[in-house]
Amino acid sequence: MIESNSRIVIAGAGSIGCYAGGCLAAAGKAVTLLVRPRMVKLLQQEGLKIIDPDGAEKLIELEQFSLTSDPEIAFRQADIILVTVKSGATEEMAELIAGCAPSKVIVVSLQNGVGNAETLRQHLPPEAPVISGMVPFNVVQSEPEVTPLNVRRTMPGTILIDDTLDGLAEALSVPGLAIKAHPNMQSILWGKLLMNLNNALNALSNLPLVKQLADRKWRLLLADQMSEALKVMRAHGITPAKVQGAPPAVLPWILRLPNFLFRLAAHKMLAINPHARSSMWEDFSRGRATEIDYLQGVIVRLADEKNIAAQLTLKVFACVKQAEGKPIRSHSVEEIRAMKV
Structure with missing residues (x-):
């Protein structure tokens, strides 16, 4: 009791x-x-x-x-x-x-x-x-x-x-x-990790979450990351649970929708306070170390164990490591995709 x-x-x-x-x-x-x-x-x-x-x-x-x-x-x-x-x-x-x-x-x-x-x-x-x-x-x-x-x-x-x-x-x-x-909290935690892959993108974009998610180029980057992560999780027998909204396997498909369809399908995802930003953005803004090792870093390590390519996740990881401790700035999607790793 x-x-x-x-x-x-x-x-x-x-x-x-x-x-x-x-x-x-x-x-x-x-x-x-x-x-x-x-x-x-x-x-x-x-x-x-x-x-x-x-x-x-x-x-x-x-x-x-x-x-x-x-x-x-x-x-x-x-x-x-x-x-x-x-x-x-x-x-x-x-x-x-x-x-x-x-x-x-x-x-x-x-x-x-x-x-x-x-x-x-x-x-x-x-x-x-x-x-x-x-x-x-x-x-x-x-x-x-x-x-x-x-x-x-x-x-x-x-x-x-x-x-x-x-x-x-x-x-x-x-x-x-x-x-x-x-x-089954472990499945919930894996589902949350999948959602938290956007923490890094939000920090790198330097945009409020609602503006970042409204931009299809950023959503495509997130969807591609999630697809890599889901492939890696499947290879390890990990089944992420739904945290909020759609099931994990459906999320990349929703994120890839054209803007007008995304607004219809994900109105709850966009119904967030205009002040909302990720905790990693807050770390950037205050010059602190981030949790990237425990988010994208986990997917990169699991991918290496199974010899699975997770190049985009690795690029995001590298961009964050490069940006830590420096004055915060706005990165572009193209810059992240072109990152050399």
Whole structure:
């Protein structure tokens, strides 16, 4: 039984983490945000504002949640830890949890990629339940100088988590943060990875998602990438599950439709906030390392194992690696397709 007053820690409270933590705190849950020192100062000024897809705003006052940059303080009395760090920081976060948290703490991965839960399990005590999760929406964070800090959810969707722990989804599901249990999370994670192949294209295009998806040249690039990925997954016996909208096998066909037919077939895909951009675009804009190794990088590695050509995926991977840490700029589809690898 999961207690309603369980102490919840958001481990790595960036955009997704602050949004999830804000929703939980607004619902009266006992929430601690583990953040970088600069974020402590920012949140201490005027609290946290969460913005729903319909534009509704809610200010979460500082007294409604706890805040620290010290893992020992954050984890020592935690009942549930929601891990929201980038995939590259999973191992480091797992070691911090193992060193500071109770041995039976419940750990939920709300991260991109397909291997984070396994990484967490490798470093945590065997009695600590590790739960895979999938967040189907993105969140845009305001610029560092904006106060209060704004985290804007740009699309609808229900978070899915493993069904291995009775009552966990119900305990975490609050207004603005719907969570449901699912019996086959690994297939869901592969389906999400397929969708997340657009993260890199959105970052490279430097366009809002709705504008990028409205451009057939970008959609064709995404469709070709997805076709490569589906071929690689089939060769490895991987069956991605539908995350939202159409089944994975149908997505490339829909993306290749002429604009007027695409608008009819994918109106829900285009019904997103005009502010929406991918998390990788946010990484580009802030000069941070991206998660490309855990998205396109996974497909490239699996393709190599089966000697399957995945040249376009490799080109996108190379373009992102080349762009990391540099001033953000707009790439063209032609530039990406012509990339030498």
